Amino acid sequence: MAEITVVGAGMMGSALVYPMSENGHKVNLAGTALDRDMIDACKKTGIHPKYGRAYDKNTVSFHYADEIRGLVEKSDLVVCGVNSFGIDYFAKEVLPFVRGGVPVVSLTKGLIDEGGDLIDYPTYMKNVSGTGTEICAIGGPCISGELVQHDHTVVALCGTNAETLKYIKSLIETPYYHLWLTTDLHGVEAAVALKNVYALGVSLSMGLFPPEADNGHLNPQAGLFGQSVREMTRLLMLLTGSAESLYVCASDLYVTVFGGRTRKIGTMLGAGLPAKEAKDTLKDLTLESLVIAERTALWLKKMTDKGVVETGDFPLLMHIYDILIGECAVNLPWKAFSK
Amino acid sequence: MAEITVVGAGMMGSALVYPMSENGHKVNLAGTALDRDMIDACKKTGIHPKYGRAYDKNTVSFHYADEIRGLVEKSDLVVCGVNSFGIDYFAKEVLPFVRGGVPVVSLTKGLIDEGGDLIDYPTYMKNVSGTGTEICAIGGPCISGELVQHDHTVVALCGTNAETLKYIKSLIETPYYHLWLTTDLHGVEAAVALKNVYALGVSLSMGLFPPEADNGHLNPQAGLFGQSVREMTRLLMLLTGSAESLYVCASDLYVTVFGGRTRKIGTMLGAGLPAKEAKDTLKDLTLESLVIAERTALWLKKMTDKGVVETGDFPLLMHIYDILIGECAVNLPWKAFSK
Numbered sequence: 044m045a046e047i048t049v050v051g052a053g054m055m056g057s058a059l060v061y062p063m064s065e066n067g068h069k070v071n072l073a074g075t076a077l078d079r080d081m082i083d084a085c086k087k088t089g090i091h092p093k094y095g096r097a098y099d100k101n102t103v104s105f106h107y108a109d110e111i112r113g114l115v116e117k118s119d120l121v122v123c124g125v126n127s128f129g130i131d132y133f134a135k136e137v138l139p140f141v142r143g144g145v146p147v148v149s150l151t152k153g154l155i156d157e158g159g160d161l162i163d164y165p166t167y168m169k170n171v172s173g174t175g176t177e178i179c180a181i182g183g184p185c186i187s188g189e190l191v192q193h194d195h196t197v198v199a200l201c202g203t204n205a206e207t208l209k210y211i212k213s214l215i216e217t218p219y220y221h222l223w224l225t226t227d228l229h230g231v232e233a234a235v236a237l238k239n240v241y242a243l244g245v246s247l248s249m250g251l252f253p254p255e256a257d258n259g260h261l262n263p264q265a266g267l268f269g270q271s272v273r274e275m276t277r278l279l280m281l282l283t284g285s286a287e288s289l290y291v292c293a294s295d296l297y298v299t300v301f302g303g304r305t306r307k308i309g310t311m312l313g314a315g316l317p318a319k320e321a322k323d324t325l326k327d328l329t330l331e332s333l334v335i336a337e338r339t340a341l342w343l344k345k346m347t348d349k350g351v352v353e354t355g356d357f358p359l360l361m362h363i364y365d366i367l368i369g370e371c372a373v374n375l376p377w378k379a380f381s382k
Numbered sequence: 383m384a385e386i387t388v389v390g391a392g393m394m395g396s397a398l399v400y401p402m403s404e405n406g407h408k409v410n411l412a413g414t415a416l417d418r419d420m421i422d423a424c425k426k427t428g429i430h431p432k433y434g435r436a437y438d439k440n441t442v443s444f445h446y447a448d449e450i451r452g453l454v455e456k457s458d459l460v461v462c463g464v465n466s467f468g469i470d471y472f473a474k475e476v477l478p479f480v481r482g483g484v485p486v487v488s489l490t491k492g493l494i495d496e497g498g499d500l501i502d503y504p505t506y507m508k509n510v511s512g513t514g515t516e517i518c519a520i521g522g523p524c525i526s527g528e529l530v531q532h533d534h535t536v537v538a539l540c541g542t543n544a545e546t547l548k549y550i551k552s553l554i555e556t557p558y559y560h561l562w563l564t565t566d567l568h569g570v571e572a573a574v575a576l577k578n579v580y581a582l583g584v585s586l587s588m589g590l591f592p593p594e595a596d597n598g599h600l601n602p603q604a605g606l607f608g609q610s611v612r613e614m615t616r617l618l619m620l621l622t623g624s625a626e627s628l629y630v631c632a633s634d635l636y637v638t639v640f641g642g643r644t645r646k647i648g649t650m651l652g653a654g655l656p657a658k659e660a661k662d663t664l665k666d667l668t669l670e671s672l673v674i675a676e677r678t679a680l681w682l683k684k685m686t687d688k689g690v691v692e693t694g695d696f697p698l699l700m701h702i703y704d705i706l707i708g709e710c711a712v713n714l715p716w717k718a719f720s721k
Contacts, residue, residue, distance in 0.1 A: 184604030192597055197605030197719055221605065221720040258531055261641045265523030266536030266560065269633025276629065286625075290615065293632045294608025302600045377534055381560040 044068050045119035045214055050111055050137055052078035055150045056124020057091050058187035062217045064102040071114045072098075073106040075125055075132065082107055094191045115140045120214060123149040123168075123178075127331050130164050134171035141176045146207050148200075149180040154236045154282075154335055161282060161342045163232030177207055180228060182235035183291045184298035190220065197221040199291045201231040223291075230279055230288035235295050237278055239332035240339060241271035242299035243309040244359045247366075247373055250313020264300075270359050270380045271296060277356055278339070281346070305332045318370045333367055340364035355379070383407050384458035384553055389450055389476055391417035394489045395463020396430050397526035401556045403441040410453045411437075412445040414464055414471065421446055433530045454479045459553060462488040462507070462517075466670050469503050473510035480515045485546050487539075488519040493575045493621075493674055500621060500681045502571030516546055519567060521574030522630045523637035529559065536560040538630045540570040562630075569618055569627030574634050576617055578671035579678060580610035581638035582648040583698045586705075586712055589652020603639075609698050609719045610635060616695055617678070620685075644671045657709045672706055679703035694718070 045068045049056045052074040064070045074082040084092045085105040091098065106114060115121050121141050125133050130151055141147060149168070154161050157170065165178040179202030190196045200222040202208050208224045216222050225231060245267045252260035272293055279286045299305055304325070311321040322333070340360060346352040354361050358379035365371040384407045388395045391413040403409045413421040423431045424444040430437065445453060454460050460480050464472050469490055480486060488507070493500050496509065504517040518541030529535045539561040541547050547563045555561050564570060584606045591599035611632055618625045638644055643664070650660040661672070679699060685691045693700050697718035704710040 184601060184608060186598070186600055189597060189599065189601040194591065194597070194599055194601040195605055195714075195716055196601040197608060197716070216720075219716075221716050223608075223720050252533065258528060258533070259525070259641055260528065260533055261525055261637050262523060262528040262533040262535040265633045265637035266534055268636045269523060269536060269562075269629045272629040272632045289628060290608045290611040293611045294604045297607045297636065298600050298604035302598055375534075377536070377558075377560050380536055381555075381562050 046117060047071070047120045047122065047214070048073055048111070048114040048118040049122040049124050050115070050133065051075055051124035051126070051129065052081040052085070053124055053126055054093060054187045055185070056122060057081070057093065058190050059122060059124070059150070059215070060098060060103055061096070061191050062220045063215055064099045065217055066214065068102065068214060070103050071106055071118070072103060073111045073114055074108060075129060076108045077129075079107065094188060096191055111137060112140050116142065118142070119145060120211065121145065121147045123147055123151055125151055127151060127153045127334060130168055131171060134168040138168060138172035138174050138176055141174070143175075146177045146179055146202070146211060148211060149178055152182065152232070152236050152239070153331055154233065154338055156338055156342055159345070161339065163229055163236065165228060165232060177202060177204060179207060179211060180232055181222075182231045182295065183223070184294040186298060186302045193219045195219050195221065197223065199223045199225055199231045199288065201225045201228040203228055225288065227283070227285060227288045229283040230285055231291050233279055233282045234275065234288045234292040236331075236335050237275050237339065238292055238295040238299055239303075239305050240336040240360060240363060241275060241296055242303055242305040243312075243332050243336070244271055244363050245296070245300045246306040246309025247313035247375065249306070250310040250315070251373065251375070253314075266377070266380065267359065267375075268296065268300070274357050274360055281352060308332070312366055313373055315373070318367050336360070336363050337368055340368075355382070385456060386410070386459045386461065386553070387412055387450070387453040387457040388461040388463050389454070389472065390414055390463030390465070390468065391420040391424070392463055392465055393432060393526045394524070395461060396420070397433065397529050398461060398463070398489070398554070399437060399442055400435070400530050401559045402554055403438045404556055405553065407441065407553060409442050410445055410457070411442060412450045412453055413447060414450075414468060415447045416468075418446065433527060435530055450476060451479050455481065457481070458484060459550065460484065460486045462486055462490055464490055466490060466492045466673060469507055470510060473507040477507060477511035477513050477515055480513070482514075485516045485518055485541070485550060487550060488517055491521065491571070491574050491578070492670055493572065493677055495677055495681055498684070500678065502568055502575065504567060504571060516541060516543060518546060518550060519571055520561075521570045521634065522562070523633040525637060525641045532558045534558050534560065536562065538562045538564055538570045538627065540564045540567040540627075542567055564627065566622070566624060566627045568622040569624055570630050572618055572621045573614065573627045573631040575670075575674050576614050576678065577631055577634040577638055578642075578644050579675040579699060579702060580614060580635055581642055581644040582651075582671050582675070583610055583702050584635070584639045585645040585648025586652035586714065588645070589649040589654070590712065590714070592653075605716070605719065606698065606714075607635065607639070613696050613699055620691060647671070651705055652712055654712070657706050675699070675702050675706055679707075694721070
């Protein structure tokens with residue numbers, strides 16, 4: 044049995060504790076400074092407040108931020124479960140204490156412009172920390188609450204070393220938690236970041252054309268889904284030179300359109316709520332989709348200025364940017380989709 | 383204005399008459415011998431019985447099978463709207479009468495084994511007829527009833543000649559009907575055929591794990607969706623050498639999972655109804671998915687015997703075949719998905 048420390052007591056990190064502890068590992072759920080209330084609640088009740096399910100007393104323990112260094116130093120696997128705004132903290136305050144040869148699994152999704160390149164978070168954290176730690180990642184279609192309820196869940200475990208991936212899989216897979224293994228780390232990480240933006244795009248349709256009894260208005264949804272897949276394919280090719288992880292894009296887009304938080308803001312915007320009001324309504328949620336849409340659109344604009352790409356190849360993404368940042372009204376460029 | 387003849391008064395052919403007539407073209411809706419009742423009803427009321435919407439009296443006329451040859455001989459565009467079982471009829475009895483230089487647009491979806499190659503219907507019909515007629519096709523996410531109601535609909539218009547595609551697009555696109563143009567005819571046609579099989583696969587989940595108030599069971603659906611995209615990518619590569627039309631696969635899969643007839647049989651099978659009973663229940667529907675699943679699986683088995691592929695790369699398709707043809711119980715091979 045291994046000792047595993049999950050840093051960050053957000054939704055996905057806290058959910059992953061269940062399958063890991065069911066496999067008999069000693070799991071330390073360590074909150075950051077932002078997670079104090081969550082750790083308090085877990086310590087008091089043994090039950091995760093968001094999931095309402097008890098953790099196994101014999102294998103799971105709960106910790107505050109000041110214990111993280113000590114836990115990480117003795118762990119056989121470290122999971123990065125902080126949100127987008129915590130990646131510098133994780134890179135600087137946690138990664139340096141991971142033992143040599145111990146891999147990290149990142150659950151944090153995003154892309155960031157570093158010196159003109161739009162890179163994924165595992166790569167960014169590796170660069171910032173300067174350590175040689177191998178950072179793998181899990182991405183793909185997973186509603187965390189369903190994982191906790193033992194629904195069959197198939198996600199991608201990606202990293203640069205196939206042997207490390209097999210080792211991590213052996214620690215965390217269960218009869219209901221299935222892991223595709225792939226060495227296309229950059230592809231999977233770009234895929235799962237981009238899908239948030241495009242889930243917002245598909246959801247616009249749900250606000251514009253709400254399903255009725257006799258008409259699901261599935262054609263516009265599917266048109267946007269197809270355009271999303273086209274643009275995500277182009278982005279994966281631009282960012283990584285390969286679209287082999289498109290299956291992760293497509294399936295994660297599917298689940299996010301139906302089960303994610305991003306759907307809420309897309310539907311509101313489609314229904315005509317101004318961007319500012321929609322954002323205010325949801326300000327308590329970590330809407331990574333907004334950040335990723337802005338970063339990706341700005342990067343594409345720069346690439347267009349350099350003559351590398353045509354923003355005309357990304358009409359849906361650019362319209363999402365105009366809605367969110369330019370506060371333009373929703374007016375989907377259908378004809379641009381079929382150029 | 384052009385004269386257009388639609389051969390076959392099934393759902394999609396009859397739906398396409400609306401946008402074509404709205405563009406002012408003279409449209410002849412010509413039923414086959416199977417469509418006599420439908421043509422009777424249209425002649426009597428001017429309203430399509432399935433859609434409940436009147437056709438434009440000034441531009442649309444209705445015809446029986448014996449008029450098809452005469453209509454086709456004078457048309458500027460001919461649409462093949464027969465079902466899978468009518469493609470030999472169309473190839474032998476209709477195609478020879480299409481004027482030189484007049485293109486055909488096929489709406490019929492399927493794949494067929496011809497001398498060891500699994501080929502699409504436009505290619506098959508061209509081979510059978512021996513004519514030089516250019517056969518283009520429309521495929522992609524479209525619930526026909528929603529098209530009739532003017533929902534935004536984005537589909538792929540594919541063919542081998544880009545100029546012909548532009549000409550056809552100019553005849554049939556409307557402010558709500560949008561056409562991606564692509565010369566990847568074989569890719570689109572394989573995509574739209576295969577998506578029927580995989581829609582059945584994803585729908586198994588809806589019978590196995592029906593959504594509840596507090597759990598949509600989206601993770602298993604999305605896992606199957608992702609596995610479908612992986613297998614469809616491999617099949618497109620095998621059949622056409624390119625996966626560029628995967629966006630059509632993915633978006634058509636999306637709409638078929640939610641709005642298609644295939645979902646019904648997938649859900650029934652997932653809920654435990656034996657294959658024979660599920661097929662009997664739906665015997666009045668043209669369940670092309672069953673035919674395509676069988677043909678594709680048998681072709682893959684042959685290719686495996688030749689050492690060209692591994693059926694292990696298509697665990698979902700082979701399980702669908704085992705359920706439908708072997709009448710096995712549903713037992714999704716989740717672990718095979720993550721191998």
